Amino acid sequence: MLARAITHALVGLESRRVEVEADVRETSLPAFVIVGLPDRACAEARQRVMSGIASAELRFPKGRVIVNLAPAALRKEGSGYDLAIALAILAASQQVPRERLESHASFGELALDGRLRRVGGILAVAEGARRSGLTRVLCAREAASEAALAGIEAVPLRHLAEGVAYLRGEGEPPPVDAAPPPPAERRPDLADVRGQERARRALELAAAGRHNLLLAGPPGTGKTMLARRLPGLLPPLTPAEALEVTRIHSVAGVLSPDHPLVTQPPFRAPHHTASTPAIVGGGPSVRPGEASLAHRGVLFLDELAEFPRQTLEALRQPLEDGIVAIARAGGRAVFPARFQLVGSMNLCPCGARGDAALQCTCSAQRLAAYRAKLSRALLDRFDLVVTLPRSRAVELAAGSGESSAVVAARVDAARRRSRARRSAEADELLGRAVDRIPLSGRGRARVARVARTIAALAESPHVEAEHVAEALSYRGAPHE
């Protein structure tokens, strides 16, 4: 007896329809085989499915059971196929109506006791199912609100037995509403920052102009604290952006089950010991990296100079194009990765430089090696470079500044303003700076971009000389 269940395989952020065919020959010698290029996790579905079916007080068919995952040439990765395999076997052994099963997509991992577990990527699977004309997707209850984001009806299941009962028409599971908006998350607020006017200003500019920002200074000057406050200044994601970001986070399996929709710009801060594939994406089973998880948000690289140079150089493609393209023998996956890069670094390896109270002990060679880690090409990607020396006790004297909400309102208004053009005086100052500093072509373009943001924040119809002058003050790469 033959039966089919429908599921979808993840290919990058997309999904492709996979038919799980089960062939049960009760009179043949007992065997249970899964074919169709399953990876290790997928092939181990055998044990989970056998135990799961038994625990649900259903019958695992005697004789030979062959499961084929078609198309057979596509690699099947992960444990999300468990539910489809189990249901196909149950349909082939006439414990579940076959036609009804074929009108549903199924996705989820089975526990040995038959309960269903949530697997990352359900959003892409549900979107694929909707596109291929199915109206309902069977999934773990924790994954249901995520699946519902795709605009398809999700059938939330706690246990395999619930799914079987539903397919037999013995009861409708409770309907799932589209995910409620997440409760206002407590994000780090700028009001917590005392003093640091220069850095606050830079954060505001970075938020308003989507500029990459490099914070340089001795340890303990609040670089990390400041960086964490950038996402709070960014406007919330538009519905389209939110779905786009949620899709990436879904594939990576990092969504919260209760509030799967990502509505705020994400903030990702990978540690410098993370591998290049972990940051840029890739690996044996092509996964989005931190760069893609930070899509439409902020990628914060603390201690920038501690990251392997290879990792930093690999970030240049996404910084330029906003995507990560991963080519494998089996195909090519493209992940969006349009993030704002915020880096922090010390001014020297020992960290004392820039701190008036300490004496830097770094040798000239160590200092040179430290700086050589950051290529000119990467440094050129930072529109804003802010040096934060340790101020002499001014933070303590300073009151708390504006809150994130106040700044975010200005950022939002500035982003809506049209691009201003430079006045003749501004051009003249820029020309003078090019001679005097000197500024490379790319450096000049950076200054011009920042000046435009400054003008937008100042609600000025033109980019004036004073805007260019301020923009020039953020140009400095940490220099000798």
Next chain:
Amino acid sequence: MSDLALAVFASETGAHLVRPPVGRRWSAHLDSFDDAAYRARLQAGGFRFVGQRELPPLLRAIHDPPPGLFVRGDADLELLGRPAVAVVGARACSGYGASVARMLGRELSSAGLVVVSGLARGVDAEAHRGVLEAGGATVAVLGCGIDRDYPAAHGELARRVAATGLLVAEYAPGVEPAPWRFPARNRIIAGLCRATVVVEARERSGALITGDLALEEGREVFAVPGEIGSALSAGTNALLKLGAAPLTCAADVLDVYGLAPREDPVDDELLAHLPATIDELVHATGRSAADVGHALTELELAGHITERDGVYRA
């Protein structure tokens, strides 16, 4: 006989007059020339005319002073009589030449001198721009009719020169640029100035003509030393060999005029607090971080302060 009639005659016939002209053509011109109507047309076009007798004494003193100068620009004509210095050089100049010319324009102007040049590409234009950067007045001497912008790409520069300074030419409106007019123009540049600085010049450069003319009239000539072996500096280095004074800073020129380099107006409020970080300046002055950032850049560009590791020092 008016200077204007003479100047228009010289422009139209292309004559270089050392003595008053004679002959039938000249008398025909005199007969037909309507002085008042021509002046009205000049005024309508936004131009003025300075007769030979009102020319500054320095220019009048040269071997072949022009019959008069046509003037474009809003500045007082008294500008032409102020202590002036010519900054001239190659059109195809190097980055070095360009930056020296601009620096000279800026510093000589802010010390109180009128910088005179020829509005040409390269060194000339940089010298004018340097003056404009310093907010000073500059005089551009044209080698074509006063109504022309030559080269055309410098139309905007000409407009900016005219806004605070003057453009002058011995040629009446409508006269086309011609190669031989530029050496003639150079004698006016040299003639207006007590000193001439040649920034960069090839071996047979128009700028050297200006230098030679200045020497003939007994004016000071400075040459900016260049790299030996560089064709662009061959002319200036040859001038040095001939005994021109080497110029290594703007003060070399200012000494001739008995002037001292003038300090730019400085944002004293910030300087008084240095060395300091931007945050410290914000707290000390109560100004915004944006405002302090832009003021510091201005000071840095003017060479008053330097920044290292986020600390600004005077």
